[in-house]
Amino acid sequence: MQLMSGNEAIAHGAWEAGARIGVAYPGTPSTETMETFGKLEGVYAEWCTNEKVAVEVGLGASAAGARVLSTMKHVGVNVAADPLFTSSYTGVGGGMVILAADDPGMYSSQNEQDSHWYARAAHIPMLDPSDSAEALSFTREAYDLSEKFDVPFMIRSSVRVSHTKTPVELGQREERPLRAYQSDPAKWVMMPAFAKPRRKVQLSRDDELEAWAETCAYNRVEAGTDGGKRGVVCSGAVYQHVKAALPDAAVLKLGCTWPIPQKLVSDFAESVDELYVVEEASDYLTTEVRAAGVAVSAFPNELPRDGELSAGLIKHAFGMADPTFEPKPADVPNRPPALCPGCPHRLVFKELNRIKAIVTGDIGCYTLGALPPLSAMDTCVDMGASVSMSHGFELALAGTEHRPVVAVIGDSTFAHSGLSSLISTVYNKGVGTVCILDNRTTAMTGRQGNPFNGETLQHRPSRELDLIGVLKALGIENVQQVYPHDAKAVRAALKQATKEQADELSVIVFKAPCVLLERHREPAYFVNANCRSCGSCTTLGCPAISRDAETGIAAIDPALCIGCGQCAQYCAFDAIEQPNGTQSDSSKGAN
């Protein structure tokens, strides 16, 4: 027995089932699943450029007869939706399991969409583990089920399943030789003539799945001790909260959430006076339970419809007394995350703020450029949207006097879906500035490889994609590569792109590695007696720099400073220096 996160358990479940191929794009809270899988014996695992590619690679490997694991965060499923919806027409060869890791509460995401709806809409059966032991056993069995029903299975987790460590018993791997591949266009070529009969296959499979769900051991009734008064339908992590909040209520724990076992649900409802559904992120289960013809009781008090649930919130909804507690004092300052000391993104945002650009942002560490004091981002919606939304801004503002429009996107996000957006802008003769912040890694999710750094998940040899070469090949004439720690160079490049080339399309590649990649440190800077309390260094938002609350004099924390020299370039009084006259090359004169 060992403690293991839900993500690790899913990886082990796939491995025990003989999965031999893993395909994913990193995304919190799913990332560690593929990282763990890739370290297990006898498997091939790769980061793909995006989730659609991952599911397609996976479907190909499945068609060829291998058992496959594909993992992604909830919003990744949006990207993968295209192959997902048709994979329930084609079915599988080798078993295929797809993890959708949801983020109710939005700890690390742009929305809290509920992946259950995808299962229903795409006719893909979904299993919903509530701890790591279930994550392992559900995943392992999902492979047999996938082959039995000839359809991919989805595992739906949430932050509290993926990132909670609970006890797990590991088992042995069952080696699965490839299933023999034979061409079968009627199954795999989804043109109308073949898709129409497969649609009928999909629907009759739905019927079989519905019958199976009634007997599936993962759906279980736990009898109550309140004399049949209250019954609660729930699944996943919420089940654990329900058990803590309502120890005496009867519970129907759904381990298979699509299709739901309609008869079991209605029998359960018959056995209790009041039937409740407790769920987070959406009203998916409530809708399904009602569709089974069951009346759902209203909670005595409100249960929040947004955010993450907890036992306390459930107790409150059921009218139990709230505990007394010391309220959070009003004078506690926020502690938002910030770009690291020495982050190569910082000066780009500082300069974008200075030129008052309209900045369409994207998904990654650099989304933190939206927060004060950098405050240099106008939009952030989804992967790749920076490039396409900037084109939209330019279209709408064409012919008007407007602030420069600048898209900001990271290297991995650009590979994920910025590239196709940029091709569209080029094709349509769009204008504006695109900044690619190439920090040589997929930083936010923990520094994974991507096509532009040439690192692969299992450290197999690869090659770095030539970013400048790609941009030139698209026919973009204004391409600059700039060292982003040099404030003057950043400023000059943005000026050239947004002023001199304002009527053209320009791309600036800001290339310098993430500080967490190399963990290289130069001697820390310090503030000398020249400081005039002007505060310009603290407009950089570096966690190492602070000002005295009374005098306004700046100070640099030597434990946090990595000696990047960004701040020294913004000091008009030469008050920021390195010991013994050591100074980095780019540390003069941008103020």
Next chain:
Amino acid sequence: MDEATTVLLCGVGGQGTITAADLLARAALEAGFEVKVSEIHGMAQRGGAVSTVVRFGKHVTTMTADIGETDCLVSFETTEALRNISYLKQGGSLLVADETIKPLPVACGNASMPLQARKRLEKLGAAIVPVGKIAREAGNPKTENVAILGALEHSLGFGEGVWKRVIEKRVPLKTIEANLAAFDAGLAFATEHAR
């Protein structure tokens, strides 16, 4: 039936809350309990406020901490202790490291620190653990998080042998002695403080 103790460990990204939670979880396992550890990764890592929940006992269901229902609040930083104070249940134990880290909005001059945080915390029953001093005396400044676990043991009562086995197994070989010394000093501090 949930029969578990809830410990909420909070602090600032990079302070070692996750490592401390891992040691605590393993100690609880070693002491024969069921355990769940819930971490939040991602955005929170970048110098933001972080918290990890460890729940252990005869039977553990939920993995989250609730307002007014947390048995032990262990904060690695004074401001974070105030931020999370509402989680602590009446009569629960409050351990706070005597460390204060300015959040970025304060460092930039856009916000100010809470006034007299230590005094207010002490009034709320906090044991302010001198982890810096303990760690220095133990011979390794990185043992601060183990010092506060030592103080926590005073409320948990797993037994020193349990912790010794876990620390010896989980920390780098060269730092075992310093970690054990920091643990003992943390426990001694809490025992003394409780009097």
